[in-house]
Amino acid sequence: MVLVPTMGALHSGHERLLEAARTLAGPRGSVLVSIFVNPLQFGPNEDLDRYPRTLDDDLALCARAGVSLVFAPSAAEMYPGGKPEVTVDPGPAGQRYEGEFRPGFFGGVLTVVLKLLLLTRPAIAVFGQKDAQQLVLVRRMVTDLNLDVVIEPVPTVRDDDGLATSSRNRYLSAADRAAALALPRALQAGQARAAQGAAAVLAAAGDGLRAEPGLAVDYVAVVDPGTFGPAGPGPALLIAAAKAGSTRLIDNMALELPVEGDGDAAHD
């Protein structure tokens, strides 16, 4: 059985996860989707109450996608004793980037993912690369806690204008959306400088983000894709988070950094 954990308000990104899950499950296997807006991962000033909830549409989409079962528990069912006292510590990689701007976020995410894995016991669980730090931390949890599940990543789905699809995009006004497009554009500009090294990547992406007055940037960084620690030569991830209006967006793009010195040599 293949599990696809979601918070609902399903969109084309989730659909791609369901397709991947369907393929991974094979003709005789089943796909289980969980839909749960997890209160544990929302901060006191975040959008828990405002988070979109579209269960009827979600169920119809799941039916069309060949999903066998949808698990949509209430908060009281998931946390019958209220806020749990024992939770998962996401470790140092959980304090950086998203973890810095959303204190407690990854502890909440990993705790609910662990509970969902234990409740449903899938052979495989599918996660999107759009939430790259989450994917890294889920994999780390599976390794560190010896969980018996295979984690399968799915590439980021984007709208035609380049914006990564997200349940929160429905809250973007036309002006917010125009500003939001600077995020994938800036990441692409950074990605295009990969051969010149991490500093050039960061400068290009940072310039692109700062040039858009409608964006308030939380962070932009080049990280190791496996650990979210410092990036070395080879595969790296350019990550960024910013707010357009009151809607927070995150995105990332993969790149290949040259071995030390190659970047400088390009200018010589």
Ligand code: AMP
């Ligand atoms: P969410 O419902 O936002 O918690 O997301 C549930 C799963 O869908 C997570 O594994 C996300 O990484 C993944 N996901 C969300 N948006 C996208 C997207 N645009 N492309 C690929 N995966 C996505």
